[in-house]
Amino acid sequence: MYEVLLFDGGVYKINELYELIEDVGGFVIQKTQVQVQITVTLAIPEEERPAIEAKTVELGGKLIDVPLAGTEIAVVAPTLGRHHMPHPTCDIAEQLRRAGAITVVMGLARGKGRRTAQISADEKAVIEEYDAAVFVLGNFKDCILEHKVKLFEDLEVPVVAVCGPEIDDLPSCEGLVCGVGRKVERMRREEEIHKLEEVGTTIEEVVRQKRKELDEDPLFVHPAEIKDRIAELEEVQRSLRPAPIVLHLDGLRVKIPYAEWKDQIAAVEVYGRRLGDIADISDSRLGGSTLIRIKTRAEVESG
């Protein structure tokens, strides 16, 4: 299984690291260079970690665990209005980014209120595109247990609910973190930071579980293996979006329009096969993006 790590160091002799990653059969997922400093997100077979660690020491850098790297997570709040709780929502999203995830913050169009809170089919479809979703709920136990729980009861992606009051058990969600609630300022106190860490670990656990399930029926190729090949497409290279290719647990999101580029994407060659044959390529609900879901080895071989 691949392990995703973050190298933080200088650019001096960085090519040696890239070569080593390639030699051990790994991939560079993302590079961010600021003057002479560079951070590299990389995926390597987990048994090769000691070799990378040794090279990191040699280059004078640091190797950081990023348990959520290679995932895209939606942080959903009933509304993003000032009234509600943009602060915890943003803080949770930031915490997940620190652990390596790509996050998107989303407010529901009709999520406010108690009985009036609802989620549309479109919103559900958008959330389903992500690897996991965090629902940030409010203060009243009654409101959460009787009404807000309906917002995520039909979702198939794993859900972690974050709410204020202590609740023993909440149906339809894979993880629950209590004690956050509405806030009018950033979460910077010690106990609040611990809460954020708790949200982070709950999501990590949920993602680990999903990875395990995927491993039982493994994908034909790891998404990171396809990334480099797609990155060679002209439109991707021209894209000015900060992360034109985002890894998911079971595929990728490529931020180029589906209608114009679906054929070129399907024609990309992966291990002697067309990408169109080993993955489902579809239009994303978020404008201008294409979703690629890689088929499992069994699906490819039987098809």
Add this chain to the structure above:
Amino acid sequence: MSEHDESFAYQNFDTILRQMMQELGVSRMVTNYRIKADPDAPYFLISLRLGKARASIKVSDMALVDASPDGGKITITDENWAPALLTRLWQQYGRDAVEQLTRYEIIVHGATPEALSSMELDPGEELRNHVLDAVWRIFPEGFKVRHNLVDDQVMTILGTEHDLKEEWIKIAEDLHEEMHHVKEED
């Protein structure tokens, strides 16, 4: 009442209210408050006891008023009052009639100097606006059906999602009355 224990919510709303009032600079103007909510009903009720605002002030006490060819000219001497004065002039004479020459000089077309100097500015209004702003921010967003009870001392606001019931209005009125008799910050 709700069958669930809502102590977290009450405690959290208490913190939110305090922080919000501090942020808007009105914490000293609210001497006491009560929040009641029944999420099962559902209604949300907040009642605030207002402190004394600055005493009202005449324009002649914070500015010099002279006659000008087509109206009155005001030269502000205490700038703290300038925003309130400008708002008041706009309300009374309209934006077109109020011409601000410099930071301190305003010409009001079609106004007599006597009328201008006897005009009074009421800081209470400004205070109420700030407090109301704090309340809007704290109030649960979906509770758009509201019932307000406001007088010089107490401001009570009741909100719900659908129809307001008479019994909730009665609760709000009782709390409004009770707030007139509570001591400061108990």
